[in-house]
Amino acid sequence: MDMNTKLLKKNAFRVTKERGITASRVRVPGGHLEAKYLSMIQNIADTYGNGTIHITSRQGFEIPGIKFEDMPRVNELLQPVIEGLNINQELPGGGYPAAGTRNITACIGNRVCPYACYDTTAFAQRIEKAVFPNDLHFKIALTGCPNDCAKVRMHDFGIMGMTEPQYDKDRCVNCEACVKACKKKSVNVLKTVNYKVERNEAKCIGCGECVLACPTGAWTRGSEKLYRLTLFGRTGKKNPRMGEDFIKWVDEESIIKIILNTYDYVNNYIDPEAPGGKEHIGYIVDRTGFEEFRKWALKDVKLPDMAEVYTPVYWKGIKY
Amino acid sequence: MGFLFAENGINAVFEKWAEEYHVYAPKRMEGKGAFSDTDSVRYEEINKVEEIEFDLKSHFSFKDILLPMSETLFFFTEEQVKEADGPKKGAVILLRSCDLHAVRRLDEIYLKNGFEDYYYKRLRENVRFVLLGCKQAFENCFCVDMETNRADFYDASIEKDGDGYAVDNHYSDWEPLFLANSMEKKEVSPSYVTETEVRVEVPEGLSLDVSKSRMWDEYDKRCIDCGRCNYVCPTCTCFTMQDIFYTDNGKVGERRRVTASCMVNGYTDVAGGGSYRQKNGQRMRFKTLHKVYDFKKRFGYHMCVGCGRCDDACPEYISFSNIINKLKDAVAEVNDHDEK
Ligand code: SF4
Ligand code: SF4
Numbered sequence: 001m002d003m004n005t006k007l008l009k010k011n012a013f014r015v016t017k018e019r020g021i022t023a024s025r026v027r028v029p030g031g032h033l034e035a036k037y038l039s040m041i042q043n044i045a046d047t048y049g050n051g052t053i054h055i056t057s058r059q060g061f062e063i064p065g066i067k068f069e070d071m072p073r074v075n076e077l078l079q080p081v082i083e084g085l086n087i088n089q090e091l092p093g094g095g096y097p098a099a100g101t102r103n104i105t106a107c108i109g110n111r112v113c114p115y116a117c118y119d120t121t122a123f124a125q126r127i128e129k130a131v132f133p134n135d136l137h138f139k140i141a142l143t144g145c146p147n148d149c150a151k152v153r154m155h156d157f158g159i160m161g162m163t164e165p166q167y168d169k170d171r172c173v174n175c176e177a178c179v180k181a182c183k184k185k186s187v188n189v190l191k192t193v194n195y196k197v198e199r200n201e202a203k204c205i206g207c208g209e210c211v212l213a214c215p216t217g218a219w220t221r222g223s224e225k226l227y228r229l230t231l232f233g234r235t236g237k238k239n240p241r242m243g244e245d246f247i248k249w250v251d252e253e254s255i256i257k258i259i260l261n262t263y264d265y266v267n268n269y270i271d272p273e274a275p276g277g278k279e280h281i282g283y284i285v286d287r288t289g290f291e292e293f294r295k296w297a298l299k300d301v302k303l304p305d306m307a308e309v310y311t312p313v314y315w316k317g318i319k320y
Numbered sequence: 321m322g323f324l325f326a327e328n329g330i331n332a333v334f335e336k337w338a339e340e341y342h343v344y345a346p347k348r349m350e351g352k353g354a355f356s357d358t359d360s361v362r363y364e365e366i367n368k369v370e371e372i373e374f375d376l377k378s379h380f381s382f383k384d385i386l387l388p389m390s391e392t393l394f395f396f397t398e399e400q401v402k403e404a405d406g407p408k409k410g411a412v413i414l415l416r417s418c419d420l421h422a423v424r425r426l427d428e429i430y431l432k433n434g435f436e437d438y439y440y441k442r443l444r445e446n447v448r449f450v451l452l453g454c455k456q457a458f459e460n461c462f463c464v465d466m467e468t469n470r471a472d473f474y475d476a477s478i479e480k481d482g483d484g485y486a487v488d489n490h491y492s493d494w495e496p497l498f499l500a501n502s503m504e505k506k507e508v509s510p511s512y513v514t515e516t517e518v519r520v521e522v523p524e525g526l527s528l529d530v531s532k533s534r535m536w537d538e539y540d541k542r543c544i545d546c547g548r549c550n551y552v553c554p555t556c557t558c559f560t561m562q563d564i565f566y567t568d569n570g571k572v573g574e575r576r577r578v579t580a581s582c583m584v585n586g587y588t589d590v591a592g593g594g595s596y597r598q599k600n601g602q603r604m605r606f607k608t609l610h611k612v613y614d615f616k617k618r619f620g621y622h623m624c625v626g627c628g629r630c631d632d633a634c635p636e637y638i639s640f641s642n643i644i645n646k647l648k649d650a651v652a653e654v655n656d657h658d659e660k
Contacts (some may be wrong), residue, residue: 110356117356163356171389174562174577175547175586195562195576212354215548215633216389216579217362217380220352 003068006140010135012096013071016064017089023064024049024074026081027096027103029128030121030142031059032111037081044077058103058139073094086125088132098133102276105285106142107150109161116144117161117208118225124254130256136266137278139234140259146186146207146228156281157259158230162206162249164222167198171218181213206249226304229255231313241282241317248308257301265296282315321495322508325485330369330478336497337412338367341448344385345414346378347371363413372414374480377458381554381629382415386426386443387613389551389579393439398571406439410446414478416454417512418461418627421468422554423449429557439577448491453479457537460628462518462641466470468625470512477510518628522612523648530609533650535643536601542636543600545584547581549630549640555611555623558582582607608643 005015013022026041041061045053064076075095082089082096090097104127107113109120120142127140142159143150152158170229174195182190186209191201197218199210206226211219226249233243247254262281269288271279285293290312303309325333337343345366352360361378363385364371392404407478417424430440451474463469475491476498486509489498499505550556565573583603615623628641 040597114355119357169390171384173389173551173581175581175584177546194564208356213546214354215546215581216551217352217354217360218348218389220360221356223351234476 001068008068008071010076010098010100011071011094012099013066014062020068021064022066022068023054023062024066024071024073024078025056025096025099025103026061026063026078027087027128027132028085029087029104029108030109030124032106032108033085036075037084039079040077041305044074045091047077048074056103059105060103086129088129090133096133098135100135101131101133101138104131104140105150105155107144109142109144113144113206114149117163117206117221118144120144120150123159126252127256127259131259131263132176132275134263135277136263136270137280138259138263146205153230153233154235155233155243156231157255157262158228158233158243159255160228160230162226162228163208163211164206164224164226164249165199165204165208165210165297166220166222167197167199168218168220171216172196173216173218175215177213177215177221178210181209185209208259209299215245224251224304225250226306227255229258232285232315234280234282236280237320239319241315244313244315245310246313247303247310249304249306251304251307254301254303254307258297261297261299263292265293268296271278321498322486322488322506323496323498323502324481324504324506324508325487325502327369327484328501330485330487332501333497334366334368340405341412341446343367343412343414344382345372346376346452348376350393352428369485372452374452377461377627377629377632377634379629380552381422381627382413382419383422383426383556384555385411385413386423386447387440387557387559387579391439391577393575393577395574396572397546397643404574406442407446410448411443411473412448414450414452416452416627417471417510418463418466418468418625420449420451420471420474421466421625422627424473425555425615425623425625426557429468444632445643448475450475451510453486454513455479455511457513457516458628460515460518460631460639460641461513462520462626462628464514464516464626464650466622466624466626467515469514474510477508479511516626518631520644521649522622522644522650525651526613527651528609529565529654530647530650531605532654534653535646535650536599536605539601539604539607539638540599542638543583543604544636545583545585545600545603546635547584548633548635549638550581550583550607551579552629552633554629555625556581558617574582582610604638604643608647610639611640612644614648632641 012025013072016023016127045051045063048066048070049063053064056062076093078095079093104124106124110116124142139155140154140157141150141152143152144161148158179190186207187205189203190197229247229250230243231246266281269284342365344363347362347364349360349362361373361376362380363382394404395402430437477488479486486508540659558580559577562576611624612622
């Protein structure tokens with residue numbers, strides 16, 4: 001049997017342990033989809049797969065047990081899913097155009113969760129539109145608030161929702177619910193001074209617990225959507241590590257630009273000998289030095305006034 | 321006399337009013353709800369009719385205007401006291417029938433209950449009330465059973481009527497202004513609701529004995545003593561005093577009056593470190609009986625106006641109307657107990 005595995009992989013299929021049998025990977029940016037797509041995926045699994053579906057660790061679906069020769073038909077059946085989820089595609093009916101840049105994951109966000117500072121799925125879809133298709137191995141994840149339920153610090157780009165609390169002292173009745181919430185559930189940066197509340201702005205992480213706790217609406221959310229961006233967390237064999245803070249109070253526009261700039265940087269510096277063309281960005285940064293990365297990443301980026309850039313950034317983690 | 325206004329006509333009235341009054345109305349504050357991308361409807365100063373939120377119940381009431389949550393009363397030095405300035409203009413407040421009934425309760429408490437509250441009176445004297453008609457009841461409203469669904473003691477009323485606004489006027493000084501800016505005169509009677517989905521019944525034979533019921537116990541755990549039910553209530557009037565000194569060991573400062581909540585820790589603290597009603601169920605008992613029992617004993621009608629904002633606001637889904645309805649069984653329970 002002759003099969004170009006490079007092309008197969010680029011088409012979001014997998015070389016499995018069983019000869020001649022593949023699995024199709026369905027991307028679901030932001031991890032949220034209309035229920036009707038499930039029956040389409042079921043149909044593919046029943047018709048061409050082995051009747052099972054794996055829910056992937058990146059919030060997509062993997063349909064195993066597909067014969068190589070059925071891939072074109074699977075791609076046809078995938079077409080309404082690809083279109084419905086608004087995935088960029090080059091050849092209609094041809095399936096997914098790339099698989100390197102992984103599905104963009106997100107916690108459930110403010111469509112459901114009271115803590116979330118924004119609509120995580122919508123922002124994930126916006127990023128997907130900007131970066132996909134791309135063969136480079138990038139992992140991007142979004143989480144609604146600093147609880148980080150989506151574990152974004154294990155990704156190359158971790159996007160964490162923040163809220164800049166606004167305080168209306170004339171509505172404050174000194175009940176101290178905010179002070180207690182911040183102390184018990186967050187980072188303890190509120191204190192009562194003369195019966196009113198003072199916030200240590202430098203230490204505030206923008207979780208919004210004060211806003212949620214305040215019974216009078218004295219604390220409200222800032223009108224601008226702002227985020228913390230963390231960089232180059234990773235799992236893997238040599239040096240698994242948590243992503244570190246890069247920018248606090250960064251906006252959506254800048255995040256997208258930074259990610260796109262990073263593709264340019266990686267294209268320029270990736271090890272041409274890297275096995276399978278895959279070299280994790282973090283290792284490239286280890287090689288070029290953080291300063292070089294920062295120069296590329298922030299090119300033409302106009303950060304909001306309140307953004308704080310952390311530099312230099314050091315990573316820890318376990319080294320083998 | 322009633323009038324029909326086009327949008328620009330009514331806005332001409334608002335513009336004229338602005339010379340003499342601050343105009344306050346429920347306004348949708350985008351993104352100001354506690355959860356992200358949610359709104360808050362609050363009383364704010366408005367300039368145009370489009371700013372008024374006609375279609376939703378406000379989360380907080382007009383009370384924020386008449387009894388500000390935090391109000392500086394006076395400034396002091398060692399030798400002198402200077403009263404804080406009152407508002408330079410009067411106010412027009414747009415509010416629904418239940419809230420207009422709530423104004424009556426506030427007047428009762430602050431003006432007619434033995435002595436007149438100076439700071440309340442100072443604000444209240446120059447306020448005119450414009451009734452917002454209710455075309456339908458909202459979730460959790462129970463005004464009909466509290467007999468607050470209708471009010472005729474307004475200065476004027478306003479509601480949407482097709483593309484325009486129907487206004488009824490009771491205040492003769494406004495008559496020429498309305499005449500000059502309206503499209504036509506017409507008979508207007510403000511809309512009011514005649515039924516609500518939530519019904520309540522305050523039982524006959526209610527007495528303080530009901531305090532002994534076990535019904536209060538469930539709120540020991542369910543209620544998180546956040547006070548939201550009090551802060552949104554148009555008839556909760558409790559406050560506390562704060563003396564603020566501007567410098568660490570200074571003798572210059574100000575006195576503020578700040579809204580207090582009988583559900584929140586600290587409310588019953590007394591000098592010497594004592595505190596009554598530690599349990600949230602007992603706080604609930606106190607609040608409930610005040611709203612539908614002892615206020616009435618004194619003034620002849622219930623304090624609660626049935627706006628249902630406490631139900632709307634409670635993060636623990638504790639329904640005050642449900643508590644009122646539980647009183648009947650609680651009365652039976654304590655009577656039973658006494659008989660045995
Ligand atoms: S929770 Fe709200 S009202 Fe209470 S102290 Fe904090 S800001 Fe003031
Ligand atoms: S709003 Fe609910 S939880 Fe908060 S004090 Fe009132 S009853 Fe208790």
